[in-house]
Amino acid sequence: MAATVRWVLEREDRVLVSAHAGHVQRAPFDGVPTLGGLLAAELDHDRDLVVVGTTFTSGPAVRISDRSPRPFDWDVALDEGVPSAPLDPAAGAFDLVLDLGEVHRVPGAFEALRRDLALPYPPTRTVGVVATQAGVAVPDPYRWLEAEDDEVHAWQRRQAEIATGTILGGQDRAALRALVERYDAGARPDLPKHAAGRWFRADGAAVVVAEEPFGTGRPVLTLAEGEVLSWLAPAPDGRILAIGVCTDGSEHNTIRLVDVVSGERLPAPPQVLHSAWAGGVSWQADGGGFWFFALTGTPEEFTQATFHHALATDETTVEPVPVPAGSREYTLVQPSPDGRWLVASHRVGSPVPVAVRDLTAPDGGTWRPFVTGCTGTVAGHVVGDRYVAVTDVGAARGRVVAIPLDAACPSDPATWTELVPEGPTVLRTLTPVGEHLYLGELDRTFARIRVLDRAGTPVGEVPLPGRGAVAAPFFALTGLAVGAPAPEHLFAFSTLTTSWSVHRHRPGAAGTETLLAPAVTLDATVEAGEAPAADGTLVPFHVVRPAGTDPAVPAPVLITAYGAANVPTLPSYQPDLAAFVAAGGTLVQAYLRGGGELGRDWYLAAHRATKHVRDDDLVAVAEHLVATGRTTPDRLAVTGGSDGGLMCGVALTTRPDLWRAVLPRAPLLDLVAGMRDPYLDFVIRKAWGDPDGPDDVRRMIGRSPYELVRPATYPAVYVQAGANDPRCRPWHARKLVARLQAAQQGTAPVLVHVFENAGHGAATGHDVIVAQDVEWLGFLVRELGLEI
Known part of the structure; x- marks a missing residue:
């Protein structure tokens, strides 16, 4: 930095210095002087002038000390502010020939200054490793960062210090945190579970049982500090409560059994559940035991099986469910409420009932194949002696069918009985409620709920509070783990501008009852739009902008999207995104191909060999926003998590010119290394291609951000990861x-x-989430010039 000061002062008599963190002074790290501060100390104030402010020239103001030379108080100018004037006129008024405000935009002469202004990243060595995958050689110079050793952790801690210092060093941390907390309505509520006339729910660190879903009730247990509830499942008779407890943010959880009356902790199986994706436990109808899906080795090995635990004997045995050989997919056992049938649903994203067992047969029956060889989704429940399900087989937007559990040819769709035909909406979920079924649908991304009788005939529709989203598990399989049918339907609802509320609908009722009102409302305007993709497909999106802003004036814009795994992005409330809008940003939530918003065809359009279509759709939305005057590239950012983080990485490395800032969260970023990870190998084979096929590997390299990095001018990048993430391990971010x-x-x-005690998000503690959101928002404030 001293060399930079000398370099400047040797060349110019009068200097304009921008205080906008990140371009000239870089963020003021604790204990590290800024360029502006050092120049201010060196200048002769009888002759020279220091101007302090942002570097934008399209409207934001610059703080200026005075129009006449006088001693300059750097701290006062930063902390208290002074009268404002546009940057260029200010520079011209003082005949300032050197504008250091946007160094990265000035060619040639400032290369030395660029180098001097580089952040003090820790030294990062390279290694001569060349990975070979399916015969394809791939250089991997940062392979050593995949380790979890002292050297890597020291590097990781220093990078975290630099990130926090850069982002928050020049900002009002208290104001940032207050803004995040103001719009933090907590996570999407987990709905109470019904058993034997009572309701069980999480309430802070306690699990409460009550006569009403949100009644006062009494605590059954209280979790210790650092423990996070992954799931809960009361036995059908309500005597015993099973819960999953995670202690490190990883989602790995263990089963805990508690006597509901006494609170006594009971013996429980020792197995570790990889996550809550298979719903926790599925109770026998008589409460004498349960089935669960858990790891058979270490989490890193990612081998799992279905188990049965008998309470009377405290015995846990492997349940011999006939699933496809070699499958790493999740399996959920679905017991019928009458205790006769067991159905095994297999595959987390597109479940199919692959096996059935009649417990009333001699010796409890044996498992036999049910619906096999099906590539689509058949997701439902046992209703009487039929399996009633939503399926996209023969209907891209979904239909409801019934399959007899004793059918001779259950795998043949021609033998299924259609109850609800395909229509203009996308059918997603089916939930048994008393003697009815509640059908969840998406109408151009917005939620709709219809009520069916047991025969599958539509008999009504649930009036929703508005155009918004009804909460559903991330993956379809998890949504099948409902336990015994409740007598009434509870659902959580939100919009892009109102936080989650909980409502109750009783079959036959004309209206609903609000059990929990929304805690936060964002003062914003929501608009719908469409962007033309390269092939002419119109990609829908929603715009959320601060109320009263003019859509014709280019704004700081953040695009968020996912577009993967047949998972729909819902038009729902997210606290971090709401805080961004409250800070003056415009949010664009895009519904890219690869997601489940518009049906199976929409999903398959960006799947495996066509996965690149998702990334092309994102670029189409971004370019449309620029072309229509919504924003400019220097005020445009993109964020996404998990596979959406990979989307951000591809956008960063293939179109660095399009973005001011890119913010991947809990991301997958190195597909080639992912092929060596058992969990990611499972994911990649489903969603991307064959890691053992050379052509597929070469195609995947072309969409792997780590492999796509080349020397170039990149936008600002901030990557967040969790140290205990079992899905997208932190080495993706590090490398x-x-x-x-x-x-x-x-x-x-x-x-x-890389945040400690954090994982992929589902089991991360609330305090850590707030810290992540403060830093994430601070980065956007810093780069997009927002005011808080």
């Missing part, structure tokens, strides 16, 4: 950022923060 820091030819920061 990409190391390679980007070495390849960055511009001055924008490339930052990574």
Whole structure:
């Protein structure tokens, strides 16, 4: 930095210095002087002038000390502010020939200054490793960052310090946190579970049993500090409560059994559940035991099986469910409420009832194949002696069918009875409620709920509070783990501008009852739009902008999207995104191909060999927003998590010119290394291609952000990851950022923060989530010039 000061002062008599963190002074790290501060100390104030402010020239103001030379108080100018004036006129008024405000936009002469202004990233060595996958050689110079050893952890901690210092060092941390907390309505509520006339629910650290869904009730147990509830499942008779407890944010959880009356902790199986995706436990109808899906080895090995636990003997045995050989997919056992049938549903994203067992047969019956060889979804429940399900087989937007459990040819769709035909909406979920079935649908992304009788005939519709989203598990299989049917339907609802509320509908009732009102309302306007993709397909999106803003004026815009795994992005409330809008940003939520918003064809359009279509759709939305005057590339950011984080990485490395900032969260970023990880190998084979096929590997390399990094001018990058993430392990973030820091030819920061006691999100503690959101929002405020 001292060399930079000398370089400036040797060349110019009068200097304009921008205080906008990130371009000239870089963020003021604790204990590290800024360029502006050092120049201010060196200048002769009888002759020179220091101007302090942002570097934008399209409207934001610059703080200026005075129009006449006088001693300059750097701290006062930063902390208290002074009269404002546009940057360019201010520079011209003082005949300032050197504008250091946008160094990264100035060619040639400032290369030395660029180098001097580089952030103090920790030294990052490279290794001569070349990975070979299906005979394809792939250089992997940062392979060592995949380790979890002292060297890597020291590097990781230093990177986290740099990220926090860069983002928050020049900002009002208290104001950022207050803004995040103001719009933090908590996570999407987990609905109370019904058993034997009572309701069980989480209430802070306690699990409460009450006569009403949100009645006062009494605590059955209280979790210790650091424990997170993964799921809960009361026995049908309500005597015993099973819960899953996670202690490190990883989603790995163990079963805990508690006597509901006494609170006594009972013996429980020792197995570790990889996650809550298979619903926790599925109770026998008589409450004498349960089935669950758990790891058979270490979490890293990712081998799982279905188990049965008998309470009377405290015995846990493997349940011999006939699933496809070699499958790593999740399996959920669905017992019928009358205790006769067991159905095994297999595959987390597109479940199919692959096996059935009649417990009334001699010796409890044996498992036999049911619906096999099906590539689509058949997701439902046992209703009497039939399996009633939503399926996309023969109907891209879904239909409701019934399959007799004793059918001779259950795998043949021609033998299924159609109850609800395909229509203009996308059918997603089916929930048994008393003697009825509640059918969840998406109407151009917005929720709809119809009521069916046991024969499958539509008999009504649930009036929703508005155009918004009804909460559903991330994956379809989890939604099948409902336990015994409740006598009334509870559902959580939100919109893009109102936080989650909970409502009750009783079959036959004309209206609903609000059990929990929304806690937060965002003062914003919601609009719908469509962007033309390269092939002419119209990609829908929603715009959420602060109320009273003019849509004709280019705004700081953040695009969020997912577009993967047949999972729909819902038009629902998210606290971090709401805080961004409250800070003056415009949010664009895009519904890209690969997601489940518009049906199976929409999903398959960006799947495996066509996965790139998702990334092309994102670019189409971004370019449309620029072309229509909504924003400009220097005020445009993108964020996404998990596979959406990979989407961000592809956008960053293939179109760095399109973005001011890119923010992947809990991301998958190195597909080639992922092929060596048992869990990601499972995911990649489903969603991307064959890791053993050379052509597929070469295609995947072309969409793997880590492999796509080349020397270039990149936008500002901030990657968040969890140290205990079992899905997208933190080395994805470490490796990409190391390679980007070495390849960055511009001055924008490339930052990574791996948070301790955090995972992929579902089991991360609330305090950690708030800290993540504060830093994430601070980065956007810093880069997009927002005011808080």
